[in-house]
Amino acid sequence: MDFSLSKEHQALQAKAKEFTEQVLYPHEMECEENDGISKETHNQIIQQVLDWEFNAPNHSKEDGGQGFSIFEQTILNEQLGGATGAIWDALWYPSYPMRFASPQQKEEYLIPTCQGKRRDAYAITEADAGSDPSQCTTRADKVDGGWRINGEKWFVTIGDIADYILVHAHVDGDVNKPTVFFVDKDLPGVELKRTPLYTHHFAFKHPEYIFNDVFVGDDKVLGEVGQGYDMTKDWFVEARLGIAARCVGAAIRAANEANEYAANRVQFGQSIRDFQAVEFMLADMAVEIMAAKSMLYRLSWDIDQNNDRKMNHARAAALKLHCSEMVCRVCDKAVQVMGGRGYMREQPVERLWRDTRVDRIWEGTSEIQRVIIGGQIKKRGMEIYTGW
Ligand SMILES: Cc1cc2nc3c(=O)[nH]c(=O)nc-3n(C[C@H](O)[C@H](O)[C@H](O)COP(=O)(O)OP(=O)(O)OC[C@H]3O[C@@H](n4cnc5c(N)ncnc54)[C@H](O)[C@@H]3O)c2cc1C
Structure with missing residues (x-):
């Protein structure tokens, strides 16, 4: 059994990190100060997304997208999640149900959307x-x-x-x-x-x-009249995995920021990281991220190997629940490690702390994920979560 990333996956990871840091990070403060980005900035990012070939990762090449696997989307989304102000949303994932579009609808809507001409x-x-x-x-x-x-x-x-x-x-x-x-x-x-x-x-x-x-x-x-929910079922899996991956990426950036600050901040004549109270916060953050990331990678890989829609749906709910709650705990600790600096909007940790709150609400609240998980345990037994 080999859990390591392939050379191709490592290359994608490095490229996605570079894209996020070079293309998205420079616009974070513009977004923060203006509650959004200008049309000009948006157009610049659209062009960059096309140049880096990250447009519509979730749609087939035939339809103008990148045809990424679930695991590849996870690698990309994890890196994107480090960006604050949800600037990652300037990299477009056309709605999944458009895969059910007719050939004429694909020409009119899906293909130009994948190409960055429509949204x-x-x-x-x-x-x-x-x-x-x-x-x-x-x-x-x-x-x-x-x-x-x-x-x-x-x-x-x-x-x-x-x-x-x-x-x-x-x-x-x-x-x-x-x-x-x-x-x-x-x-x-x-x-x-x-x-x-x-x-x-x-x-x-x-x-x-x-x-x-x-x-x-x-x-x-x-699609067809009456198919409104059927088409969204697979989408929930992809969307929840996307949220989970971005949460892991956000938590990693917050933890890195806090770690660096703790190493350099001196109070009472010593680095604050030498206070056990601070060191333990950093340790907890690392462990939380490690657990969530392991779950994220394992499930993303698993979904690429099987077509068990119900199982995937059941497990994606658990992943979204865990990662969205994890990132809030990690970002909260990152703010605490940085003291008053952590509460300043110019600091990424403050913005990540605020930005990630919505991940426990959209695409199904934490309570709705628990309803799904509880129902699945009742129907199929605990094993679908514990026996893999
Ligand atoms: C920033 C943002 C962007 C969004 N974008 C979109 C979008 O693009 N398109 C779109 O269609 N929607 C969008 N949403 C809506 C989002 O999906 C809903 O907010 C979410 O599904 C919850 O619905 P609600 O806000 O009406 O809360 P409610 O359903 O009213 O829930 C209120 C509370 O009751 C709890 N609750 C409800 N039912 C149960 C239950 N059965 N068991 C236990 N607890 C329960 C909830 O967990 C929550 O705590 C967005 C929301 C936000 C905040």
Whole structure:
């Protein structure tokens, strides 16, 4: 058994680290001070992403992406996760369900998105539909030649820069017919409601949109009517792995920053790392990261070897839960090791501490991950988590 990274994986790891440090880090303070990045910066990063061949890692080369395996995505995402302000989101991962697009939809949406010419946002959440999306009230009604969409969506990440939104709606208001529609943002009836502020300073925004009698043609249904949830199941696995990998990367950067600071900071005539209280915090951080990273690599490798969707879904929930909770503990300690400096927004540890809080909320809260894990233990036994 060989757990070491292959030469190709090591090369990807080095390239992803270089990309993150050279292309993303220089814009972190711009993002922090302006609660986002300028159009000019964004365009520069888009060009760099294309030059470094990191565009659309999750889609096939045939569709204009990089066709990365899950393990390769993990290696990339881990490095990206070190960047603050979610600038990593300027490296686009077009929504997974677009793999189900028709050839015509691929030409119109997926391929130009993979090429960096268009950008999608994915809107499921509503005022009364969060963890339980079956409560969605956005509806699509059949009319001559297409559909009329009415409703409101919240937290539409990158809704500000996306030029089209994949809108999850119930056909005829029927919860059994969840369906996803391509909705171009410039269509009549698509209205920006408001752009709330959040805890983090994110490269892009998470606005709310109203869809007021928006007409879309028959060709705008992604997949089939009623397939809205089926298409997102595999996506949850990829998205949760992506979050877990970025959490590990964020924790590593925070731990490195704290370690370096502890080595150089002198109080009471000695380096603070020689106080056992500080040394123990660093030790705990290292162990937390080591455990999470082992779990991340093992599961990412495992998923590339098998097509057991249910098992992958069950384990991805455990990984997302563990890594998102781990990074918050590690970043909190990093802030503590750095004292008042750790509380300054100009320090990466402060920004990482704030940025990673959302990882316990989006793509399913920690409680929802526990609901999934608990259900799986009941159904298949403890072994699926402990017996591998
Ligand atoms: C910054 C940000 C970006 C986002 N981007 C997007 C996006 O692009 N597209 C999109 O569609 N959505 C997006 N979301 C929405 C996100 O997915 C939801 O916030 C999340 O799923 C939780 O839903 P909620 O906020 O309505 O909380 P609720 O579902 O109301 O949950 C509130 C609390 O109740 C708990 N709870 C709920 N149900 C259960 C249960 N069964 N058992 C135990 N506890 C439970 C939750 O864990 C939580 O603690 C984003 C959210 C944020 C904050």
